[in-house]
Amino acid sequence: MPSKKKRKRGGERPVIHPRNKYSENPPDFGLLASLYPSFEPYVFYSHGGRPRIDWTDFNATRELTRVLLLHDHGLNWWIPDGQLCPTVPNRLNYIHWIEDLLASDLIPCTLGNSVVKGFDIGTGANCIYPLLGASLLGWTFVGSDVTDVAIEWANRNVDGNPHVSELIEIRRVDTEIKIFDAEELQNRQKDNINSYVDSSNIKSVDMGPAPSFSLRSHSAKKSYHGPPVLVGVIKDWESFDFCMCNPPFFETMEEAGLNPKTSCGGTPEEMVCLGGEEAFITRIIEDSAQVKHTFRWYTSMVGRKSNLNILTSKLWNVGVTVVKTTEFVQGHTSRWGLAWSFMPPSRKMLFSHVTEKKNLSFMLEGLQRQHSAFHVLQSVESFLCSSGASCKLNAATFNIDITASQNHCNTILKGETQNKNEAVRCKNELEISSTLNYNNCQSDDLRFRISVFQQIPGTLLVRATLHQKESSSSGLFSLIFEQLEEVLKNKFCTDRVLADGSCSYPRR
Numbered sequence: 001m002p003s004k005k006k007r008k009r010g011g012e013r014p015v016i017h018p019r020n021k022y023s024e025n026p027p028d029f030g031l032l033a034s035l036y037p038s039f040e041p042y043v044f045y046s047h048g049g050r051p052r053i054d055w056t057d058f059n060a061t062r063e064l065t066r067v068l069l070l071h072d073h074g075l076n077w078w079i080p081d082g083q084l085c086p087t088v089p090n091r092l093n094y095i096h097w098i099e100d101l102l103a104s105d106l107i108p109c110t111l112g113n114s115v116v117k118g119f120d121i122g123t124g125a126n127c128i129y130p131l132l133g134a135s136l137l138g139w140t141f142v143g144s145d146v147t148d149v150a151i152e153w154a155n156r157n158v159d160g161n162p163h164v165s166e167l168i169e170i171r172r173v174d175t176e177i178k179i180f181d182a183e184e185l186q187n188r189q190k191d192n193i194n195s196y197v198d199s200s201n202i203k204s205v206d207m208g209p210a211p212s213f214s215l216r217s218h219s220a221k222k223s224y225h226g227p228p229v230l231v232g233v234i235k236d237w238e239s240f241d242f243c244m245c246n247p248p249f250f251e252t253m254e255e256a257g258l259n260p261k262t263s264c265g266g267t268p269e270e271m272v273c274l275g276g277e278e279a280f281i282t283r284i285i286e287d288s289a290q291v292k293h294t295f296r297w298y299t300s301m302v303g304r305k306s307n308l309n310i311l312t313s314k315l316w317n318v319g320v321t322v323v324k325t326t327e328f329v330q331g332h333t334s335r336w337g338l339a340w341s342f343m344p345p346s347r348k349m350l351f352s353h354v355t356e357k358k359n360l361s362f363m364l365e366g367l368q369r370q371h372s373a374f375h376v377l378q379s380v381e382s383f384l385c386s387s388g389a390s391c392k393l394n395a396a397t398f399n400i401d402i403t404a405s406q407n408h409c410n411t412i413l414k415g416e417t418q419n420k421n422e423a424v425r426c427k428n429e430l431e432i433s434s435t436l437n438y439n440n441c442q443s444d445d446l447r448f449r450i451s452v453f454q455q456i457p458g459t460l461l462v463r464a465t466l467h468q469k470e471s472s473s474s475g476l477f478s479l480i481f482e483q484l485e486e487v488l489k490n491k492f493c494t495d496r497v498l499a500d501g502s503c504s505y506p507r508r
């Protein structure tokens, strides 16, 4: 089961995407009941008079999705009993996150598509992502799936919406094709097996020479042995701005049925695959490493935070140029978004998001009694000084004044000062590679002050003030501060597990 959302000490609560239609105005069940008689029987009123629905009733959640899609998005929609029923606000967060990725300069758009073209891996009977992406943003889609019911109902849902039907192609995955992953190919080559066609007439697609990396060394049982995912499904001549996927998260139906508070349906074909999401997304990663520049962005939802770490390191192993993650929260459930690309990142992005602010701050929450503001200040000092930067600590005012040359900044950003999260280190290596070139022709130092304030017992505010906003190094200021935040939170807020490289939600 994807993790339940717990408030993490020191972590900031991710919010619904600001452009999500429901971020300010959650669905009004009372209004919907008054407008749609078919929804009315599912709405009851709490003691306080609040309209509610029974989330454990599949018919209620399906009817809610139907009326929301109709009322707010002008979409006609239905799914048969038991099929996975999407929650609209949740699915919109993923769409908006992709919209942010496409809008950012991080990976420049070089495909030359006149309209955005997406690939939805496992679109399901509900076909929710193509329907939302096409109706909201005019994107075109190929939605793939493997089951008859998904293909039939996805087509019905597309055909029922003539205003977007031209934008969406539903593509059946050829389940007869057997794609061998890198490790299988290597094993077979070792064993001198000449033919990949077995006696049950299974076709094979050779993905070319087995790459030298291995993605699955830690656990053979996490291999994906199902139908093709990208390789064998996309056509040679196609290119896409992005792919997205809400994968079968679970290894068994027992695991899938753990949330007694909701009933969103979901058949074994939709919810389960051998090896669960780790295996499925690993296959997307393996495929992406084969077709690299066919997609500008590869993305997937991830149900378990622990898998996010595993998958992120797999991504760096196959040579991606960038990894982005974000957290999606709906109600008590958290899921994560994972995005990567093989395209060269733009150097412009560095300066677009780092030069604007002169003051930055973050909170350290949930500190234990033995950790005072002074301890935090000392950690700031040791983190920054170990790069060779000059640090003047003023214990009376709880300030440190820092002067750092570009070399010092680069040492900090390369993560050479502390052992830290691999994803952040690699991200920074990537981001500063363009900075280094830029900064070679500049000479001035970065000067800033870090102050630590106690807010309430157990909560500190760490603030950085840049002394000279126009410095050529000022672009490094927010990157360094971001890294400092990560280091301090990892050190003092012990519940924190992973650095979230989210690019879409405001963090401070």
Ligand SMILES: C[S@@+](CC[C@H](N)C(=O)[O-])C[C@H]1O[C@@H](n2cnc3c(N)ncnc32)[C@H](O)[C@@H]1O
Pocket (backbone or CB within 6 Å): 084, 085, 086, 121, 122, 123, 124, 125, 126, 127, 128, 129, 144, 145, 146, 147, 150, 173, 226, 227, 228, 229, 246, 247, 248, 249, 269, 270, 271
């Ligand atoms: C969790 S459901 C997601 C459905 C829908 N996208 C959503 O978000 O509600 C996963 C879907 O992936 C499909 N699927 C499983 N293996 C697949 C494959 N190799 N290629 C395409 N779809 C696949 C399943 O049939 C199922 O419809």
